[in-house]
Amino acid sequence: MEVFDRLNTLITEILSTPAATTEEVERFRITYLGTKNVLKxxxxxxxxxxxxxxxxxxQLVNRAKEVAQQRYNDLQxxxxxxxxxxxxxxLDLTAPAEPLPLGSRHPIALTMRRIISIFERIGFTVAEGPEIEDDWHNFSAMNTPEDHPARDMQDTFYVAAGMPAGPDHTAMLLRTHTSSVQARTMESQAPPIRIIAPGRVYRxxxxxxxxxxxxxxxxxxYIAEGVSFADMKATLLHFAREMYGADTKIRLRPSYFPFTEPSAxxxxxxxxETKHDHRITKGTGWLExxxxxxxxxxxLTNCGIDPERYTGYAFGMGIERQAMLLYNITDIRLMFENDVRFLRQFASVL
Structure with missing residues (x-):
């Protein structure tokens, strides 16, 4: 019958219809699949x-619809x-890529990583401890007397009970130094001990x-058998020259700390050479x-180590102080304000 012939002709037409552009594909869809398509x-x-x-x-009509849909999918x-x-x-694959903004590392993180790297190269390992500490590890184990001014509320942030610890040393506080990590390490590890303890402290x-x-x-x-003051001086001289230059000179002045004897x-x-040098060294040229x-x-006794067999040395420094010296930063508050104008200055520092 004529209608069957027209359907077969239409199927042949659908299969042979070309479409090389998006516009031609859309015209094909409207003609054969649209709401007013030629099959209706x-x-x-x-x-x-x-x-x-x-x-x-x-069945022939359905086949024509299926052929039209498949042809449309293939053309598209x-x-x-x-x-x-x-x-x-x-695309020009040799063209330079869009520049990506570099992130910035914080000067404290940069300085801490530099200090850690120096000591790791001579055998020290990193030890960590809690920032909320008890009185024993923060004060008593480190030979700080019960009446020492550092225990007062004026110097220490207490976070439990609101008062300094009694004889049971149960008061909790924000650690005032990372010496508490030393105490915990000495309690849990037998000598030889060679650690550095970086971290945040509060006063x-x-x-x-x-x-x-x-x-x-x-x-x-550093605790081991036969450790001497000369060992400490050699280690700290090595650190100073790695940190500030091969020609750096050091000096040790007598001082006092509850947990070291002798102290320096x-x-x-x-x-x-400059007015800045005179100001920060108070005219002496030497900088602590x-x-x-x-x-x-x-x-050592407090932490369960035999002082008759072992000796050791300890040292501590403020990272902000080192960062201020390295990068000529004049205000410590800049390092805690997260001002992007300040941080962007360290975008290219590795």
Whole structure:
């Protein structure tokens, strides 16, 4: 019948219709799959088909629809692939990429990593401990007397009970130094011990350009048989020259710390070439960078180490102080304000 011939012709037409652009593919969709497609008038002629051929006619109409849908999918896929290949071929792969903004590492993190690296190269390992500490590890184990001013509320942030510890040493506080990590290490590890303890510490101090209520320290501890003051001096001289230059000079001045005996302050020769040098060294040319000394035998006893067999030295320094010297930062508050203008200055520092 004529209607069957028209359907077969239409199927052949669908299979042979080209479409090389997005617009041509869309015209194909409208013609053969749209709401007013060319198949709809043919479907209306089913009433003229004899009953015995209506089934055959319906199957042929459905095949025409399926062929049109498949042809549309194939044409659409081919055009999209062609466009993708053309777009890719137009790219200049030798052109420089879009610049990506570099992140910034904080000067405290940079300085801490530098200090840790120096000591790791000579055998020290990093030890860590809690920032909320008990009185025993923060004070008593480190030979700090019960009446020492550092225990007062004016210097220490207590976080439990609100008062300094009694004889049971149960008061909790924000650690005032990382010496508490040394105490915990000595309690849990047998000599030889060679550690550095970097971390954040807290003291109830007035915030100014030179001091802050929170800051960072790196403390070191070496305990073994036969450790001497000369060993400590050689280690700290090595650190100073790695940190500030091969020609750096140091000096050790007598001092006092509850947990070391003898104790010393270590200075480096900074020079007096500029007004800034005169100001930060108070006209002497020498600049204090850390405290140090031989571990007091009582501290070893407190932590379960035999002072008759072992000796050791300890040292500690403020990381902010080192960062201010390295990067010529004049106000410690800049390191805690997260001002992006300040931090961007360290974007290229590794």
């Amino acid at each position: 008038p043919l479907m209306g002629e089913i009433r003229t088909i004899p009953n015995e051929r209506k089934r055959e006619f319906g 896929r081919a055009v999209q692939q062609e466009q993708s290949e053309q777009q890719g071929s137009s 109830n101090e007035t915030i100014s350009a030179r001091s802050h209520a929170q800051f960072h320290q790196v403390e070191g501890l 302050e270590m200075d480096i020769w900074w020079g007096l 960078i850390m405290g140090c000394g031989m571990v007091d035998p009582q501290v």
